[in-house]
Amino acid sequence: MAAILLATAACTDDGAGPAQPSAVPSPPAVSTEDRLVFGMGEPRVLDPALAADAESLRITRQVLETLVRAEPGGARTGPGLAEEFRVDATGTVWTFRLKQGVTFHDGTAFDAAAVCANFGRWYRFDGALQAGDLSAYWQTVFGGFAKNRSSRLPASLFKSCTARDAGTAEIALTRPSSRFPAAFALPSFAISSPAALRKYAADKLTGEGYPAYGSNPVGTGPYRFVSWDRKARLVKLEAYEGYHGAKAKVKELHFQVVEAAVRKQALLDGKIDGYDLVAPADQQELAGLGYHVLPRPAFNTLYLGINQSGNPALAKPEVRQAIAYAVNRQRLVSEAFPAGAKPALNFHPDTLPGWNPDVAAYAYDPAKARELLAAAGLASGLRLRFHYPQGVTRAYMPSPKQIFELIAGDLRAVGIEVTGTELPWTPEYLHAVTRGKAHDLHLFGAVGNYGEAYDFLGPLFAQRQDEFGFTDTGLFEQFKQVEKTGEPDARVPQYQRLNARLLELLPALPLVHGPDVLVFDKNLIGVVPSPLTDEDFAAAIFT
Template sequence: MRPSRRRAAIAVAAVAVLAASGCAESERDSSGGGGAVKDTLVFGVAGDPKVLDPSLASDGESLRVARQIFETLVRPEEGGTKASPGLAESWTPDAAGTTWTFKLRSGVKFHDGTDFNAEAVCANFDRWYNSTGLMQSPDVTPYWQDVMGGFAKNESAELPPSLFKSCTAKDATTVDLAFTRVSSKVPSALMLPSFAIHSPAALKQYEASNITGTADDIKYPSYAMEHPTGTGPFKFKSWDKPNKSLTIERNDAYWGDKAKLKTVVFRTISDENARKQALRSGDIQGYDLVGPADVEPLKSEGFNVLTRPAFNILYMAINQKGNPALAKPEVRQAINYAINRQALVDSKLPPGAKAATQFMPDTVEGWNADVKKYDYNVEEAKKLLAAAGASNLKLKFHYPTEVTRPYMPSPKDIYELLAADLKAVGIEVEGIPLKWSPDYLNATTSGSNHDLHLLGWTGDYGDAYNFIGTMFDRQKDEWGFNNPTLFAQFKDADTTADQAARVEKYKALNAAIAEFAPGVPISHSPPAIVFGKGLTGITPSPLTDERFVGATFS
């Protein structure tokens, strides 16, 4: 799914199968008779959220809930990837490009009635920057570390210096965020729910940074499980866990357009077929990650199927650390030639999916039409393997179970196709299925006991670094290689202030990655989300940033 620094980032919590249960009577039209839901949306989710504090979250279900409760300084445009006003109305860099001034909205209140202002913004950034202990674990603050690097005082030699430098409240509605260098991540990365602004009073009252336990058994404070307090159009009401439901309710004091629905319930139904049946029976009014084979049937039945633009990558990672043969570029290139990407796209992915040539979609600036192509070629693969002395290669191929991802609708089916392709060029594959969380993520993003595995990435914002930089900008256990030249190219591109020049450097990076062949970019897939026949007002987002504030039943 994702690199080691965000091993849970790309994760939806795996949960036990729960049969769909009926809606509570209060969720239905008061006219009785099982009529249409009027003020409550019950949305079926594949798993429980992991945590309700988005600063500590990386799984899709946690972030789905967070996007309704919290807001960020800048937010993605509706249905797109570009930065637009959020809690900040405007933002401008200084001449050096290292200090950004944000003009904040006035009159905004947190759910606990306290004021949103510049001091609140700085309280949040100071909390993240001054994290200590387990708050510095990559499994606790993954997005901070992906974007900002380290902390005020790094407690691990593996942590890089912090990109963030300081926050200054100039007045109630003006805040300066200072950074140690120019970076392509600013301001776009501030759209991430992990940089949502929380009530400082609630953070203090519920000891939000008091993470206990161990790195393998993290214990979250009550703030993160029971008291998330933001400024969004919905506020937290209750969480019946595990594997049941989480409820949010309309924030009637919201600064913007009020939510049309009174209540949204996220009901855990881990089995995809059970979610589909619950939709058809009216027990839920929507669910995500519609199976490719279900898109057209659901449309024909009158359901509102929304297809997101493809803004992801499915890849087969090649770990160079464990098996010496995989450290040879000829072997990795042979594996690329062995894979029939188009056949996989045609047979296993939804309409609109594309075979990939690089580790980012062509809608992101920096995509390079001239990278080295690995068109399906069995004979070329065999030739390269023979030249590398690896004609009888035996590899362990990990693939996940109990999960559906936007870029990977059926992991076992995809694995079987890829394994057959590898067998055709003489590579013997041992399939190793593992439960998605935590077994699979732990096994594939750490250590050296994995040769090949399936993972992917859904972009967080519209910049090339968010794709290729997240994967390859430094040494990571998932890939098991050290390439100082490539790492230096990433640093140079990220610190280039001129956008046009930076795009050219991204193109050069994509070309270098294609030659180096650290893995196999397979496909880009347009995932679908479905809603009930009478539900409108939700715009599909390539970032999975669907906002329920505009949802309404006709």
């Protein structure tokens, strides 16, 4: 997917040959303003190792950096603090050649010893730091710790980190894993100054619930931390003059907590310079007023879950295929989603390696749907219970009731009578669709955390889930094989086969990839929307 640009070249085709792009003026080298204020929700903690919420990590991404990172505007993994990285033939040892001459904001040197100090710290988390809400991403990626304090924690995937020399760090795993190298780009694995970790007792919980380092992050990023005024709900950063890359053009970067309902007015009043998760109803208005309305490349998938355990009819492949042919996904995109949404062909976006264009597409075909129902002995019709959530909005599901009504109408048109049940998102809806047999169809979504197809597919389909109520040992074995494939290129054909098989089995139907949207002031340019919310504010400039 192409990166969204603030200024695009206009082209025409008059038959006289390739059109020439119009001239686009270069942005100024110096910003006309010294402060950028971004409106957002409440952050929890500024130690990324202990943060799982997007608002905290939005801030820490500007202050701390990871060994590898996603390409600007995309999800593919490239160099970060490591100039080069590779895996050995066993798929278990990752070697990182580090950038030279990099310093932390406290003046100490970044080197392989610092890398290993961070990985060793996370691996040795103990006591309360092993709680799922404190070390969520470590547990998601690496599993357990050096000494697990709960029998529910698995053995750790992490084995060791070795500083071969100042510029070479070697991370060993207990087995190959499909999570890497992309998972190394997660902001929770950003490298902190070991001196600051010691100074602020990073592993000692305080009365506020987090260690002192959670309010005093020190990294190598383009901005350094200045202050966090909890009463004013304001985090201040300033450009780090010793930064090893392109220095930030705006001197001060402020993250101001602003309630979602009043962010648009705060932008119009000039109190903030931007915010994200712009309501669909506000996007056209703000664009018309000259604000830069920027969709992020969609990195999620709305799907229609099909529960095979609750209704015998849904265990028939013909019936699931009929449902797939009955749903008009293009109309969902056109009527229920903002600009930038697209119909989903696989369960993950096409920005990830392994996306397969040759899967069963199930183009909208009501006649085919009726034919398949007749072949399944259901020419007289079928009744299904359809659950959808209340009181929730997601980029992949901006209006659950509208989406339900559109799909229900499509199904009724082919002879499938639908009874809708609307439930509050938590806990009623989540419990109903993931634990029981009280429904036949439901709406849900997958959101990617890092640039690897397994992050979308594995949690949904690698083993039996009550959400779908189906078992396919051959499919589950395919997932086991890809999960233990350490070489990234070797995983691509495996994902393509998995995507094809999933669209044959249809435990669910992928529907739409839906973008969320950023907006910036009329004279603010340079920020490239990221599907991973990994926007680089150091590139921002006021014209």
